Amino acid sequence: MLLIKQKKNQNVRRFLISINVLGSAGPIRFLVNEEDHVAAVIETALKSYAREGRLPLLGTDNAGFSLYCPHLGPDALRPWDTIGSHGARNFTLCRKAANADEAAVDDGSGPTAALPRRGSGTWRSWFNKSLNLKISSH
Numbered sequence: 001m002l003l004i005k006q007k008k009n010q011n012v013r014r015f016l017i018s019i020n021v022l023g024s025a026g027p028i029r030f031l032v033n034e035e036d037h038v039a040a041v042i043e044t045a046l047k048s049y050a051r052e053g054r055l056p057l058l059g060t061d062n063a064g065f066s067l068y069c070p071h072l073g074p075d076a077l078r079p080w081d082t083i084g085s086h087g088a089r090n091f092t093l094c095r096k097a098a099n100a101d102e103a104a105v106d107d108g109s110g111p112t113a114a115l116p117r118r119g120s121g122t123w124r125s126w127f128n129k130s131l132n133l134k135i136s137s138h
Contacts, residue, residue: 012033012034012035013033013034013084014031014032014033014034015031015032015034015084015089016029016030016031016089017029017030017031017032017041017083017089017090017091018089018090018091019041019045019067019090019091019092019093020090020091020092020093021045021049021054021058021092021093022092022093022094022095023056024049024054024055024056025054027090028045028048028049028052030044030045030048032044032083032084033083033084034082034083034084034085035082035084036082036083036084037079037080037081037082037083038067038077038078038079038080038081038082038083039062039079039080041067041083041091042062042065042067042079042093043060043062045067045093046058046059046060046062046065047060058095064095064096065093065094065095065096066093066094066095066096067091067092067093068091068092068093068094069086069088069090069091069092070090070092071088071090072086072088076094077091
């Protein structure tokens with residue numbers, strides 16, 4: 001751990017953390033103060049992720065993400081907790097699960113609205129139209 005003196009002669013403990021983002025190639029590593037809140041750490045991770053140009057794109061809304069520590073159990077860390085209070089250095093960043101009600105409602109305006117659905121017959125109608133164009137009458 002590094003001890004860095006601030007102008008007010010206080011010792012601030014800083015340490016290196018590693019955050020794995022689901023779907024990304026590798027972890028993000030950066031220094032944090034032990035008194036930083038989990039919400040601030042998530043925000044910093046999202047900014048670092050975007051600055052590095054990583055995929056998949058995540059956005060910058062830290063309210064849509066949860067930070068987990070595999071050593072502390074299956075529950076997400078609370079946003080108001082301090083990152084140093086857990087004694088861990090490795091974390092996982094995940095999108096929060098959407099509500100079941102929101103996932104069940106599909107108004108057809110989503111990103112896949114223009115794609116043909118299975119069983120809709122769209123490819124069949126295209127195929128029939130293409131055959132009709134090729135068959136000419138004598």
